[in-house]
Amino acid sequence: MSTDTNRLVIFDTTLRDGEQSPGCSMNLAEKLQVAHALKDLGVDVIEAGFPIASPGDFESVQAIARQVHGPVICGLARCNAADIERAWGALKDAPKPRIHVFLATSAIHREFKLKMAREEIIRRAVEAVKLARSLCADIEFSPEDASRTELDFLAEVVEKVIEAGATTLNIPDTVGFAVPSHYAAIMAYLKKNVRGIENVILSVHCHNDLGLAVANSLAALMEGARQVECTVNGIGERAGNCALEELVMAVRTRTDFYNLEVGVNTKKIYPISRLLSHVTGMTVQRNKAIVGQNAFAHEAGIHQDGMLKHASTYEIMNPEEIGLPRTELVLGKHSGRHALKQRITDLGYVLTPEQLDRVFDSFKQLADRKKTIYDADIEALAEAQIHSGPAVWTLEAVTVNAGSATIPMAAVCLWHRDGVIRKDASLGDGPIDAVFKAIERITGIEVKLLDFRIRAVTGGEDALGEAHLEAEYDGKNFAGRAVSTDIIEASALAFLQVINRVALRKSLTEKRILPTQSESA
Numbered sequence: 001m002s003t004d005t006n007r008l009v010i011f012d013t014t015l016r017d018g019e020q021s022p023g024c025s026m027n028l029a030e031k032l033q034v035a036h037a038l039k040d041l042g043v044d045v046i047e048a049g050f051p052i053a054s055p056g057d058f059e060s061v062q063a064i065a066r067q068v069h070g071p072v073i074c075g076l077a078r079c080n081a082a083d084i085e086r087a088w089g090a091l092k093d094a095p096k097p098r099i100h101v102f103l104a105t106s107a108i109h110r111e112f113k114l115k116m117a118r119e120e121i122i123r124r125a126v127e128a129v130k131l132a133r134s135l136c137a138d139i140e141f142s143p144e145d146a147s148r149t150e151l152d153f154l155a156e157v158v159e160k161v162i163e164a165g166a167t168t169l170n171i172p173d174t175v176g177f178a179v180p181s182h183y184a185a186i187m188a189y190l191k192k193n194v195r196g197i198e199n200v201i202l203s204v205h206c207h208n209d210l211g212l213a214v215a216n217s218l219a220a221l222m223e224g225a226r227q228v229e230c231t232v233n234g235i236g237e238r239a240g241n242c243a244l245e246e247l248v249m250a251v252r253t254r255t256d257f258y259n260l261e262v263g264v265n266t267k268k269i270y271p272i273s274r275l276l277s278h279v280t281g282m283t284v285q286r287n288k289a290i291v292g293q294n295a296f297a298h299e300a301g302i303h304q305d306g307m308l309k310h311a312s313t314y315e316i317m318n319p320e321e322i323g324l325p326r327t328e329l330v331l332g333k334h335s336g337r338h339a340l341k342q343r344i345t346d347l348g349y350v351l352t353p354e355q356l357d358r359v360f361d362s363f364k365q366l367a368d369r370k371k372t373i374y375d376a377d378i379e380a381l382a383e384a385q386i387h388s389g390p391a392v393w394t395l396e397a398v399t400v401n402a403g404s405a406t407i408p409m410a411a412v413c414l415w416h417r418d419g420v421i422r423k424d425a426s427l428g429d430g431p432i433d434a435v436f437k438a439i440e441r442i443t444g445i446e447v448k449l450l451d452f453r454i455r456a457v458t459g460g461e462d463a464l465g466e467a468h469l470e471a472e473y474d475g476k477n478f479a480g481r482a483v484s485t486d487i488i489e490a491s492a493l494a495f496l497q498v499i500n501r502v503a504l505r506k507s508l509t510e511k512r513i514l515p516t517q518s519e520s521a
């Protein structure tokens with residue numbers, strides 16, 4: 001790792017902290033896709049998972065360690081030999097592996113969770129770091145819940161793990177309790193009171209429970225922290241983690257203030273934000289900083305006038321810097337395959353020739369129904385093609401019968417990948433409910449719907465409708481998203497995506513590639 005004191009290490013934990021949050025679980029293929037995109041983005045460290053958590057976690061950390069070269073690949077472990085050896089087993093083929101060990105240090109965790117005295121905590125942490133260091137040269141240690149730990153004890157733990165061989169020292173605000181000046185004061189205290197701290201990289205890991213994850217991380221940089229742990233779109237436990245795009249753009253936009261170097265290629269920020277949102281089904285809020293749909297939109301007349309005279313009157317960042325094309329090139333019926341392909345590439349998608357063919361077909365169909373086709377339409381078509389995992393069921397046809405005086409009814413025809421076509425019909429509380437019930441009858445998979453939304457992708461009466469839904473099956477959450485000019489069809493496709501994810505998971509647990517609910521911790 002760089003020893004330049006002005007180099008900021010970007011440690012991405014989208015695949016670990018992010019992935020373990022509700023509604024964000026990803027399968028192996030999806031994790032690999034995100035890991036490759038993180039490498040292209042230029043992050044320094046990828047925390048790929050928690051190998052002992054499940055066989056699936058182990059397998060994905062191992063696959064990333066073997067296939068994604070460039071960044072340091074990191075795996076998480078608790079302070080015990082089994083965890084550390086399992087982490088090393090998954091990481092050992094990486095050209096640059098890192099083991100990240102953690103142990104809670106706050107009084108509340110010591111007393112209620114671990115039931116360990118201070119001396120026991122230190123002994124365990126030191127032993128674990130020594131064991132990890134005997135396997136791997138790059139070791140990170142995190143005193144979990146550091147921001148609620150007594151400062152003198154925190155300093156003691158930290159000093160001992162540095163002596164034991166830790167090379168990066170992370171100070172997590174696990175529960176999102178810190179505020180900027182408090183968090184900065186913890187860093188300053190450690191810098192002043194811990195022997196050997198100048199020899200390790202000081203790191204921060206902040207949660208957004210008070211909306212302060214980015215602010216706390218930035219405050220710590222002023223006290224010498226040189227690694228920030230963050231996630232794309234700020235996903236993560238509860239209110240999420242420090243958002244990578246916000247942190248990076250703050251440091252970049254205010255180089256005058258921070259004077260720090262980051263290795264991230266900011267032009268890849270927008271594409272990876274879209275990719276993650278597609279893969280997880282977790283949409284980005286409209287007014288989200290940097291990557292939200294409104295982040296660079298100017299509505300007020302006086303602002304638009306200023307913008308036209310000189311962009312910097314109302315814009316502190318150039319949208320092209322984050323990979324968002326400023327001009328919305330409008331495509332239509334007469335646009336050719338080449339123009340479409342170019343646009344898809346500009347929007348950050350990498351499609352196979354077969355996927356491109358299918359996007360072109362649906363583009364032509366859409367162009368017949370809709371005069372102007374915007375970037376958002378093209379993104380929706382491209383995303384619909386990037387299938388995550390093989391589809392077990394495909395929609396052949398859906399018909400609904402609804403109205404004010406009839407009982408809503410739906411007939412659905414599905415095609416199974418084994419070649420069988422199956423049809424069924426169902427009544428429902430409404431036409432969409434009837435469609436979902438018919439799909440459940442055919443597939444034999446019943447899920448509990450948690451969230452269901454329909455929105456127009458672009459303006460106008462001929463807009464594409466996007467259906468987004470989240471459902472629960474066997475204690476796990478699954479998300480689905482689909483687009484069509486017909487909202488019934490969009491809803492059926494999104495629901496079928498969820499059913500396919502459940503079916504895929506079921507087949508993996510039956511083959512014992514993934515643990516069942518009762519086996520996983």
Ligand SMILES: [Zn+2]
Pocket residue numbers: 017174205207236237
């Ligand atoms: Zn966390």
